[in-house]
Amino acid sequence: MDKITSLRMENITKTFPGMKALDNVTIEVKEGEIFALVGENGAGKTTLMNVLMGLYQSDGGCIILNGQKVCFTSPNDSFGCGIGMVHQRYMLVPNLTVKENIALGLKKAWKKVKLDMDFVVSKIEEIGEKYDLVVDPDAYIWQLSVGEQQKVELVKTLCLGAKFLILDEPTSALTPQEIDELIQLLKTMNKKLPMIFISHKLKEVKELSHKLAILRHGKIVFCGDTNDYSSSDIAALMTGREVKMPENNEEKEFGDYALELKNVNVKSIRGFLALNDLNLKVRSGEIMGLAGVSGNGQLELAQIINGLRKIDGGEILFLNEHIENTSPIDIIQKGMGYIPEDRNTEGIVPSFSIKENLILKDIENEQFSNHTIINNKAINDNAEKLREQFDIRCVNTSLSAGALSGGNIQKVILAREIARKPKFLVAVYPTRGLDMGAAQFIHSKLLEMRKNGVGILLISEELDEIMNLSDNIAVIFKGHIQKVLPAKTATRREIGMLMAGVNND
Amino acid sequence: MDFIVNILALGIPFSVALLLASIGEMFNQRSGIFNLGCEGIMAMGAFIGMLIPYSVGQGGATAEIYNFLGIIAGALVGALLGLVFGVVVITFKAKQGIAGIGMQLFCVGAAGTLFRHFVGGTQSIPGIGKFYIPLLSKIPILGQIFFSHNILVYIAFLFVPLSVYILFKTPWGLRVRAVGTYPRAADSLGINVNRVRFQALAVGGALAGLAGAYLSLCQAKMFSDEMIAGRGFIAVALVYFGHWDPIKIMWGALLFSLAQSFQLAVQGQGINFPYEFAVMLPYVLVILTLAFSRDKKKQEPAALGIAFDREKRT
Ligand SMILES: Nc1ncnc2c1ncn2[C@@H]1O[C@H](COP(=O)(O)OP(=O)(O)OP(=O)(O)O)[C@@H](O)[C@H]1O
Ligand SMILES: [Mg+2]
Numbered sequence: 001m002d003k004i005t006s007l008r009m010e011n012i013t014k015t016f017p018g019m020k021a022l023d024n025v026t027i028e029v030k031e032g033e034i035f036a037l038v039g040e041n042g043a044g045k046t047t048l049m050n051v052l053m054g055l056y057q058s059d060g061g062c063i064i065l066n067g068q069k070v071c072f073t074s075p076n077d078s079f080g081c082g083i084g085m086v087h088q089r090y091m092l093v094p095n096l097t098v099k100e101n102i103a104l105g106l107k108k109a110w111k112k113v114k115l116d117m118d119f120v121v122s123k124i125e126e127i128g129e130k131y132d133l134v135v136d137p138d139a140y141i142w143q144l145s146v147g148e149q150q151k152v153e154l155v156k157t158l159c160l161g162a163k164f165l166i167l168d169e170p171t172s173a174l175t176p177q178e179i180d181e182l183i184q185l186l187k188t189m190n191k192k193l194p195m196i197f198i199s200h201k202l203k204e205v206k207e208l209s210h211k212l213a214i215l216r217h218g219k220i221v222f223c224g225d226t227n228d229y230s231s232s233d234i235a236a237l238m239t240g241r242e243v244k245m246p247e248n249n250e251e252k253e254f255g256d257y258a259l260e261l262k263n264v265n266v267k268s269i270r271g272f273l274a275l276n277d278l279n280l281k282v283r284s285g286e287i288m289g290l291a292g293v294s295g296n297g298q299l300e301l302a303q304i305i306n307g308l309r310k311i312d313g314g315e316i317l318f319l320n321e322h323i324e325n326t327s328p329i330d331i332i333q334k335g336m337g338y339i340p341e342d343r344n345t346e347g348i349v350p351s352f353s354i355k356e357n358l359i360l361k362d363i364e365n366e367q368f369s370n371h372t373i374i375n376n377k378a379i380n381d382n383a384e385k386l387r388e389q390f391d392i393r394c395v396n397t398s399l400s401a402g403a404l405s406g407g408n409i410q411k412v413i414l415a416r417e418i419a420r421k422p423k424f425l426v427a428v429y430p431t432r433g434l435d436m437g438a439a440q441f442i443h444s445k446l447l448e449m450r451k452n453g454v455g456i457l458l459i460s461e462e463l464d465e466i467m468n469l470s471d472n473i474a475v476i477f478k479g480h481i482q483k484v485l486p487a488k489t490a491t492r493r494e495i496g497m498l499m500a501g502v503n504n505d
Numbered sequence: 506m507d508f509i510v511n512i513l514a515l516g517i518p519f520s521v522a523l524l525l526a527s528i529g530e531m532f533n534q535r536s537g538i539f540n541l542g543c544e545g546i547m548a549m550g551a552f553i554g555m556l557i558p559y560s561v562g563q564g565g566a567t568a569e570i571y572n573f574l575g576i577i578a579g580a581l582v583g584a585l586l587g588l589v590f591g592v593v594v595i596t597f598k599a600k601q602g603i604a605g606i607g608m609q610l611f612c613v614g615a616a617g618t619l620f621r622h623f624v625g626g627t628q629s630i631p632g633i634g635k636f637y638i639p640l641l642s643k644i645p646i647l648g649q650i651f652f653s654h655n656i657l658v659y660i661a662f663l664f665v666p667l668s669v670y671i672l673f674k675t676p677w678g679l680r681v682r683a684v685g686t687y688p689r690a691a692d693s694l695g696i697n698v699n700r701v702r703f704q705a706l707a708v709g710g711a712l713a714g715l716a717g718a719y720l721s722l723c724q725a726k727m728f729s730d731e732m733i734a735g736r737g738f739i740a741v742a743l744v745y746f747g748h749w750d751p752i753k754i755m756w757g758a759l760l761f762s763l764a765q766s767f768q769l770a771v772q773g774q775g776i777n778f779p780y781e782f783a784v785m786l787p788y789v790l791v792i793l794t795l796a797f798s799r800d801k802k803k804q805e806p807a808a809l810g811i812a813f814d815r816e817k818r819t
Contacts, residue, residue: 053693055693055815055816056815056816057816074695074697075692075693075694075695076695076697079695087693090690091687091693091694092687093682093683093686093687093690093691094686094803094807095682095686095802095803095804095805095807096679096683096686100679100682101683101690103676104679104680104683104690104691104694104696105694105695109676110676111676113675114674114675115674115675115676140803142803160694403817
């Protein structure tokens with residue numbers, strides 16, 4: 001088969017214990033088309049794609065490729081037909097290097113007694129040049145930020161070659177520029193191959209796709225041509241209501257300085273200075289947005305504040321107490337809240353149940369245990385309360401958290417961190433992977449915390465998010481705060497210049 | 506001087522059984538499966554290894570051939586038992602810890618029973634003698650320490666660079682490492698996770714069987730029920746302490762065996778030293794040294810001990 005001219009999934013049904021994840025779903029993608037799949041967190045998008053890849057076996061329905069019925073029992077079968085997928089949860093082995101991860105799928109590099117690594121590297125370079133996607137082939141995956149990993153996942157899929165491409169939220173961890181570039185790239189690639197594109201950002205969907213289907217609770221509730229509908233139409237169809245993002249427009253007095261970083265220096269895992277003489281002060285009740293291109297020290301900054309990394313020089317004061325190089329538990333007990341970037345390794349314990357994940361930081365708290373025996377009733381009640389409040393979509397809270405959809409995992413972390421009532425919150429990409437309704441809810445929660453006098457350091461790549469929510473915006477470049485601007489008067493242009501390292505004063 | 510040379514010359518062959526078994530276990534664990542049955546597989550390897558030359562080829566010109574066959578048979582039995590273990594923990598998804606203990610008890614028991622049935626009582630065999638490497642073995646001191654051993658000793662040490670090569674340079678080694686750390690990723694690329702694990706178990710079992718055959722054919726030159734004496738478990742421990750790195754595992758095995766040989770020498774000399782402490786020495790030394798070395802390259806197979814289930818998300 002040298003071309004995929006049509007792909008049809010017909011009446012696909014899939015049940016997991018206790019729930020129907022897909023209910024009679026039918027979609028069809030034709031030659032030259034980009035087909036967008038949208039829907040709320042937990043609607044079943046990833047599940048549908050996993051069925052297409054042969055990773056999940058459907059209970060009913062079939063896949064028809066170029067008019068012929070096919071049966072995929074493993075990813076080997078779907079690969080054989082030329083289907084490639086960029087997974088939402090990156091399929092990268094953390095203790096292998098980038099090139100090893102790519103070699104794993106690149107059968108041409110599998111010489112009998114030796115891996116042909118030169119071939120792999122040349123392939124990576126070829127793809128990198130062709131599509132302007134640069135990755136370091138020798139870096140270990142565990143050394144990379146989530147954004148870099150997303151690029152590797154993309155490069156990997158491109159290196160392996162595909163005649164049909166599935167992209168499951170490929171842009172969630174990329175910077176705005178990278179997203180623009182990727183969209184252009186996908187447009188050119190589409191001339192040769194059809195694609196399925198999943199995203200929560202309707203702007204991307206509008207720009208890229210020809211056709212669009214909306215999934216809700218495992219059913220297709222809408223299917224049509226993208227051009228016939230505006231973003232707000234689609235949003236309304238998706239959530240059943242109008243979605244308006246809240247804004248920070250309430251004047252208020254700030255409290256004392258809650259978090260102060262003075263002349264902080266940190267070396268990165270790969271040797272260079274990740275934070276370079278960094279100074280930053282955030283008051284109680286203030287939302288400080290941190291803008292910057294990812295990889296400029298945001299990750300390290302979040303980690304040192306939470307005691308997850310040692311600093312090599314400088315001071316960190318939290319409510320006037322030194323917290324540099326102390327332990328995470330001390331900092332948590334002083335009232336720090338943290339929404340980490342990497343939700344699967346730092347945010348939750350995937351094999352623990354949802355309700356356990358919701359009290360991970362508070363198990364020593366009298367509410368949940370008397371230091372010897374766990375109070376199960378309190379834990380259950382807490383979980384039920386948060387599940388309802390944060391709309392965590394799950395069969396029940398005793399299931400392992402890893403079984404949740406990507407967006408719902410994020411909700412578990414947010415629920416835990418916000419419900420603990422911290423005195424300060426470090427929020428790293430808090431709405432990454434959330435659907436619009438959930439993002440709106442989180443934004444209003446953050447503003448509510450601000451109102452209650454909690455200081456927030458909001459790290460994000462979405463300028464909209466930062467400009468909507470912040471009181472002040474600090475721009476980070478190469479581990480140094482370039483400038484702090486009041487959000488009211490800051491312009492996108494000015495922030496963009498600072499992010500690129502141009503500082504006029 | 507002689508005292509030290511003796512310790513070294515004895516310690517090196519002592520380390521061979523540990524080295525082979527733990528490199529085998531390292532392959533198991535790299536693929537995500539820990540096999541506590543190592544001890545048992547060694548016992549079976551030891552028994553089968555001695556049974557063949559004992560029953561067919563005592564003495565005479567063909568003895569060497571039968572010794573060789575014994576070694577091969579020991580490795581084959583080990584590979585087979587590795588696959589049986591695979592059926593239990595991969596196909597039927599039994600918990601690996603408890604299945605390993607079962608494997609160990611079963612194999613040690615079976616080896617003893619078969620031994621009594623086919624052989625009867627303790628019988629010594631000529632076994633495999635030393636192989637003096639021409640010229641090199643004539644070098645004073647060094648010759649005695651390094652170049653006057655049984656042929657399997659040299660082979661065993663060759664396995665160290667060989668396994669580094671296999672693990673880090675071959676496609677199969679890459680698959681093994683991927684499958685042991687993040688099987689889902691390997692699976693998503695069309696790699697048959699369970700098949701790779703079966704292969705690794707066969708390799709690991711073969712090396713454990715070989716280690717057993719070495720003990721009966723080269724070291725003890727006989728078989729008895731208790732001859733493995735916990736080496737299988739030490740091998741498993743060495744893999745953890747050596748952070749799944751063949752070179753570090755080799756140092757661990759050497760350290761342990763040299764301490765052992767030192768301990769025996771001290772006792773043999775009648776030096777007044779509490780016997781209990783002397784026996785403890787190798788264990789304490791290995792635990793201390795290796796416990797302080799760090800897993801800098803993060804080699805730990807994160808999926809160790811977890812059966813792979815494609816549709817289960819955790
Ligand atoms: N392997 C699994 N075992 C149990 N439940 C599962 C499994 N995979 C998915 N689910 C459930 O199926 C539902 C759909 O999940 P899916 O990951 O397809 O959602 P999604 O539309 O991709 O959401 P998101 O936008 O958050 O990524 C969720 O409720 C999820 O908990
Ligand atoms: Mg998804």
